[in-house]
Amino acid sequence: MTQPHSIRTLVSLVIAIILLIVVSPSSATPHRRQDISDAVTDIVSDPTNTAGVEVTEVVDTNTDALDSEPAGVSVTEFATDSVLETDTDSDLENVSDTGSEGTESDVVRIEVAESNGASESTESDYLAESDRPLRFAVVAHSSCEWDESWCEYERAMERSAETFDVTLDFYSPANSTDFTSLGVFLDEAIDSNPDGIALTISNETQVLEGLTRAKEAGISVMAFESGPELAYSPVLKGLYLGRFGMYDYRTGLLLGQVLAGEAELANFTSDMATGFCINDRPTVLSSNERCNGIINAFNSSGYSSTELNFTYEPEGLVADRIENKDQIAEMVNEAKENGFQFFLIAASGDKGAEAFYEYMQESGLVAYEDFLFVTFGSSEAVIENILTTNQTAGAISDQPYYQGAGVINALNMNVRYGIAPVDELHETGPIAFDAEDANKQVGDYYIVDGPIKLIAIQHGSCEFSEFWCTVENGIHNASTALGVETDIRFSTFRDPNRIDIAQLVEDAIAEKPDGLLVTIPNADALRTQLQAAVDAGIPVIAYNAGDSPSSDKIDYLTLIAQDNYLAGQVAGEALVKAAQEKGLTGKAVCISADPDETNLNQRCLGFEQVVEAANFTHVRVAAVGTDEELDGVVADYYTNYSDTDIWLTATLRLNNAFYDLIDAQGLTNGDYDFVHGAFDVDTKTLQAIEAGVTEFTVDQHPYIEGYDAVAQMVLLLRENVIPATEFLPTGPGLITAEDVPEIEALAGMYRRSVAT
Incomplete structure (x- = not known):
């Protein structure tokens, strides 16, 4: 049998394993990027090796540009309350993603302003909503008044x-024993006619009627902390926007697997060790899901298990702890009587x-010799125990402050600007920590006490592209709202005085900002410099x-961007449908830009x-060059392949090259037998959608990309809130003709910038 000190050595790996298994997106969805990047390399470098993909001549009209990084530097001075007027010719927009698995079931349309729980608003509605004070109702199963752990949420x-x-x-129960009145509170909140509702879904049945009422009343609802995985909850699907929290069942399952694995490594057989899950909120969905996962993991590993559901007393939390302590003692003593020598114990909160x-x-048990204990939660009591005793091997946080x-941010964006969350679950955890990490929870980690200075480095600029004006609006508005200074620097081909983007990163490192925000169009060209920033x-x-x-x-923290592979799939589905409705069944083309841009290749691959x-x-x-050269590439393709039925242009500049082709050929709506889809938003693209020339454009929400980059960094620097996933998606969404009035209503700041 493994000695106790060896168990301690083994368990030191538990939190690292949880971080690798639970936090990594690849644990749930195979990361597609590696396979796709290989395919892209094959297609671009050897057009004969297409693996079933026919590729036309890769047109490179600017070979010097391909051999070097975009260069150029300038600092855009941009007042928050101003709107820059720019040329409608837009710079090359490059957006990337985590390349999530492109299965057919993943392909979903996300209509702008037509989200699960959003109200249907008119142009005047959004103009009015964007400025006036708002009122939100918070309906929750707990309260800071009697639950210290809830204070962080509030x-x-x-x-x-x-x-x-x-x-x-705020609407919540008066004490810990009342878990049945959530539906009543939700009804009261709806009756008050708020602009939005933040809701914990501790019980689906209790809130079903209320959510239906909110939907009918046009009240946007966003869930947090507790709630179902919507993909498996058809009853509630479509009734609210989404949830901030974590995959509770999946996290519990993996945590249980790690604990069972530790017992096996220590040579504790199933007749020697047993598992417990302490369910401290048996009437709350998230707590139940965590214990369900843990118990299933124990059982599937061959270990017996027991779920202990706490009971609560009207006298309050002190009486509860005494009662619950006795329940734990009874559970452990019974296991001892059944001959078990080692206990795998997890608490749901x-x-x-x-x-x-x-x-x-009073138990007399010794950590690592008699038991292994882990818990969900990051309260002061949990952190103190991890730091001062050996009792808790580690903990899992779903980051209440982040939630x-x-x-509130998500509701604000939806009500004011009609922007709905892309994912049904915005993951705020799991964040696993042990004694070393607990020191950071109460220490300085990245925390900045004084003024915060950020530097943002990007491969486009409002000075040359109205798309980037919208990104920069988000950066500046977030910086103003959150009280930080953000210096925007850029490197673009369109700037004759450009400086290499890698040099901009090196210069930024020398200035030692509190945080660095950066676009990464080519990781190979920036890896050394960005890793140096992280290491510094x-x-x-x-x-x-x-x-x-x-x-x-x-080793950067996260990427805030559109899922481009999914965006390509969404565009493909919409164009195939439009083509088939016209009886078109022949050839399709994706016109992209620099073949070295993985993000644009992702669009085409999807x-x-x-x-x-x-x-x-x-x-x-693939086309690279000036606007005139891009016009020539598109025109040459049309001359040689005028029988193409489906056209997809992957950047704004290529959208405009396509429109120049339409003008040059003298074509009007109905004069041609093909359908066209676009990417991103500018004046010409919206006009083409209204005119029926373009079916739709794929929107990545550039305002959110800029805003959330600043907001996520400030959460880290002020509250030690860590991005829980490697990728925070902002798109895709489809803008069709019916959506254009809404986009135009918010032009100038939030959805696109005004061009002349």
Whole structure:
């Protein structure tokens, strides 16, 4: 049998394993980028090696540009309350993603302003909503008044509400024994006619009727902390926007697997060891899901298990802990009587952990020799226990502050600007920590006490592109609202005085900012410099362009951008449908830009996967150069392949080249037998959609990319809130003709910038 000190050595790996298995996106969805990047390399470098993909001549009209990084530097001075007027010719927009698995079931349309729980607003509605004070109702199963662990949620909500000029009304039970009145509180909140509702879904049945009422009343609802995985909850699907929190069942399952694995490594057989899950909130969905996962993991590993559901007394939390401590003692003593020598114990939350600590004061059990204990939660009691005793091997946090701030921000964006969350679950955890990490929880980590200075480095600029004006609006508005200074620097081909983007990163490192925000159009060209920034202790967040920290092989924190592979699939599905409705069944083309831009290749790859499945032959054209040269590439393709049925242009500049082709050929709506889809938003593209020339454009929400890059960095620097995933998606969404009035209503700041 393994000795106790060896168990301690083994368990030191538990938190690292959880971080690798639970936090990594690849644990749930195979990371597609590695396979796709190989395919892209094959297609671009050897057009004969297409693996079923027909590729036209790769047109390179600017070979010097391909051999070097974009260069150029300038600092855009941009007042928050001003709108820059720019040329309608837009710079090359490069956006990347984590390349999530492109299965057919993943392909979903996300209509702008037509989200799960959003109200249907008119142009005047959004203009009015964007300025006036708002009021949100917070309906929750717990309260800071009697649950200390809940104070972090409310503190974050209140600070976020103050930032966005929002008033909050709280609806919650009066004590820990009342878990049945959530539906009543939700009804009261709806009757008050708030602008939005933040809701914990502790019980689906209790809130079903209320959510239906809110939907009918046009009240946007966003969930946090507790709620179902919507993919498996058809009853509630479509009734609210999404949830801030974590995958509770999946996290519990993996945590249980790790604990069972530790017992096996220590040679504790199933007749020697047993598992417990302390369910401290048996009437709350998230707590039940965590214990369900843990128990299933124990059982599937061959260990017997017991779920202990706490009971609660009207006298309050102190009486609860005494009662719950006795319940734990009874559970462990019964297991001892059945001959078990070692106990795998997990608690579903802070209250379960605190009751376990009460029990430990009189149990006589020795950590690692008699038991292994882990818990969900990051309360002061849990952190203190990890730091001062050996009782808790580690803990899992779903970052309450992140949830509270995030749910108010998401409601604000939806109500004011019609922007709905892309994912049904915005993951705020799991964040696993042990004694070393607990020191950071109460220490300085990245925390900045004084003024915060950020540097943002990007491969485009408002000075040359109205698309980037919208990104920069987000950066500047977030900086103003959150009280930080952000210096925007750029490197673009269109700037004659450009400086290499890698040099901009090196210069930024020398200035030692509190945080670095950066677009990563080419990870190979920036890897050395960005890793140097991370190694120098500067936190780095990527936005708009990149892949993911693991795929880019750079230790930045997260990427805030569109999922471009999915965007290509969504575009492909919409274009195939439009083509088939016109009786078109032949050839499709994706016109992209620099073949070295992985993000743009992702768009084409997703598109090609869909059109190939629909039996369209497909080609890809890569074009680099001036606007005139791009016009020539598109015109040459049309001359040689005028029988193409489906056209997809992957950047704004290529959209405009396509429109120049339409004008040059004298074509009007109905004069041609093909359909066209676009990417991104500018004046010409919206006009083409209204005119019926373009079916749609794929929107990556550039305002959110800029805003959230700053907001995520400030959460880290002020509250030690860590991005829980490598990728925070901002798109895709489809803008069709019916959506154009809404986009135009918000032109100038939030959805696109005004051009002349």
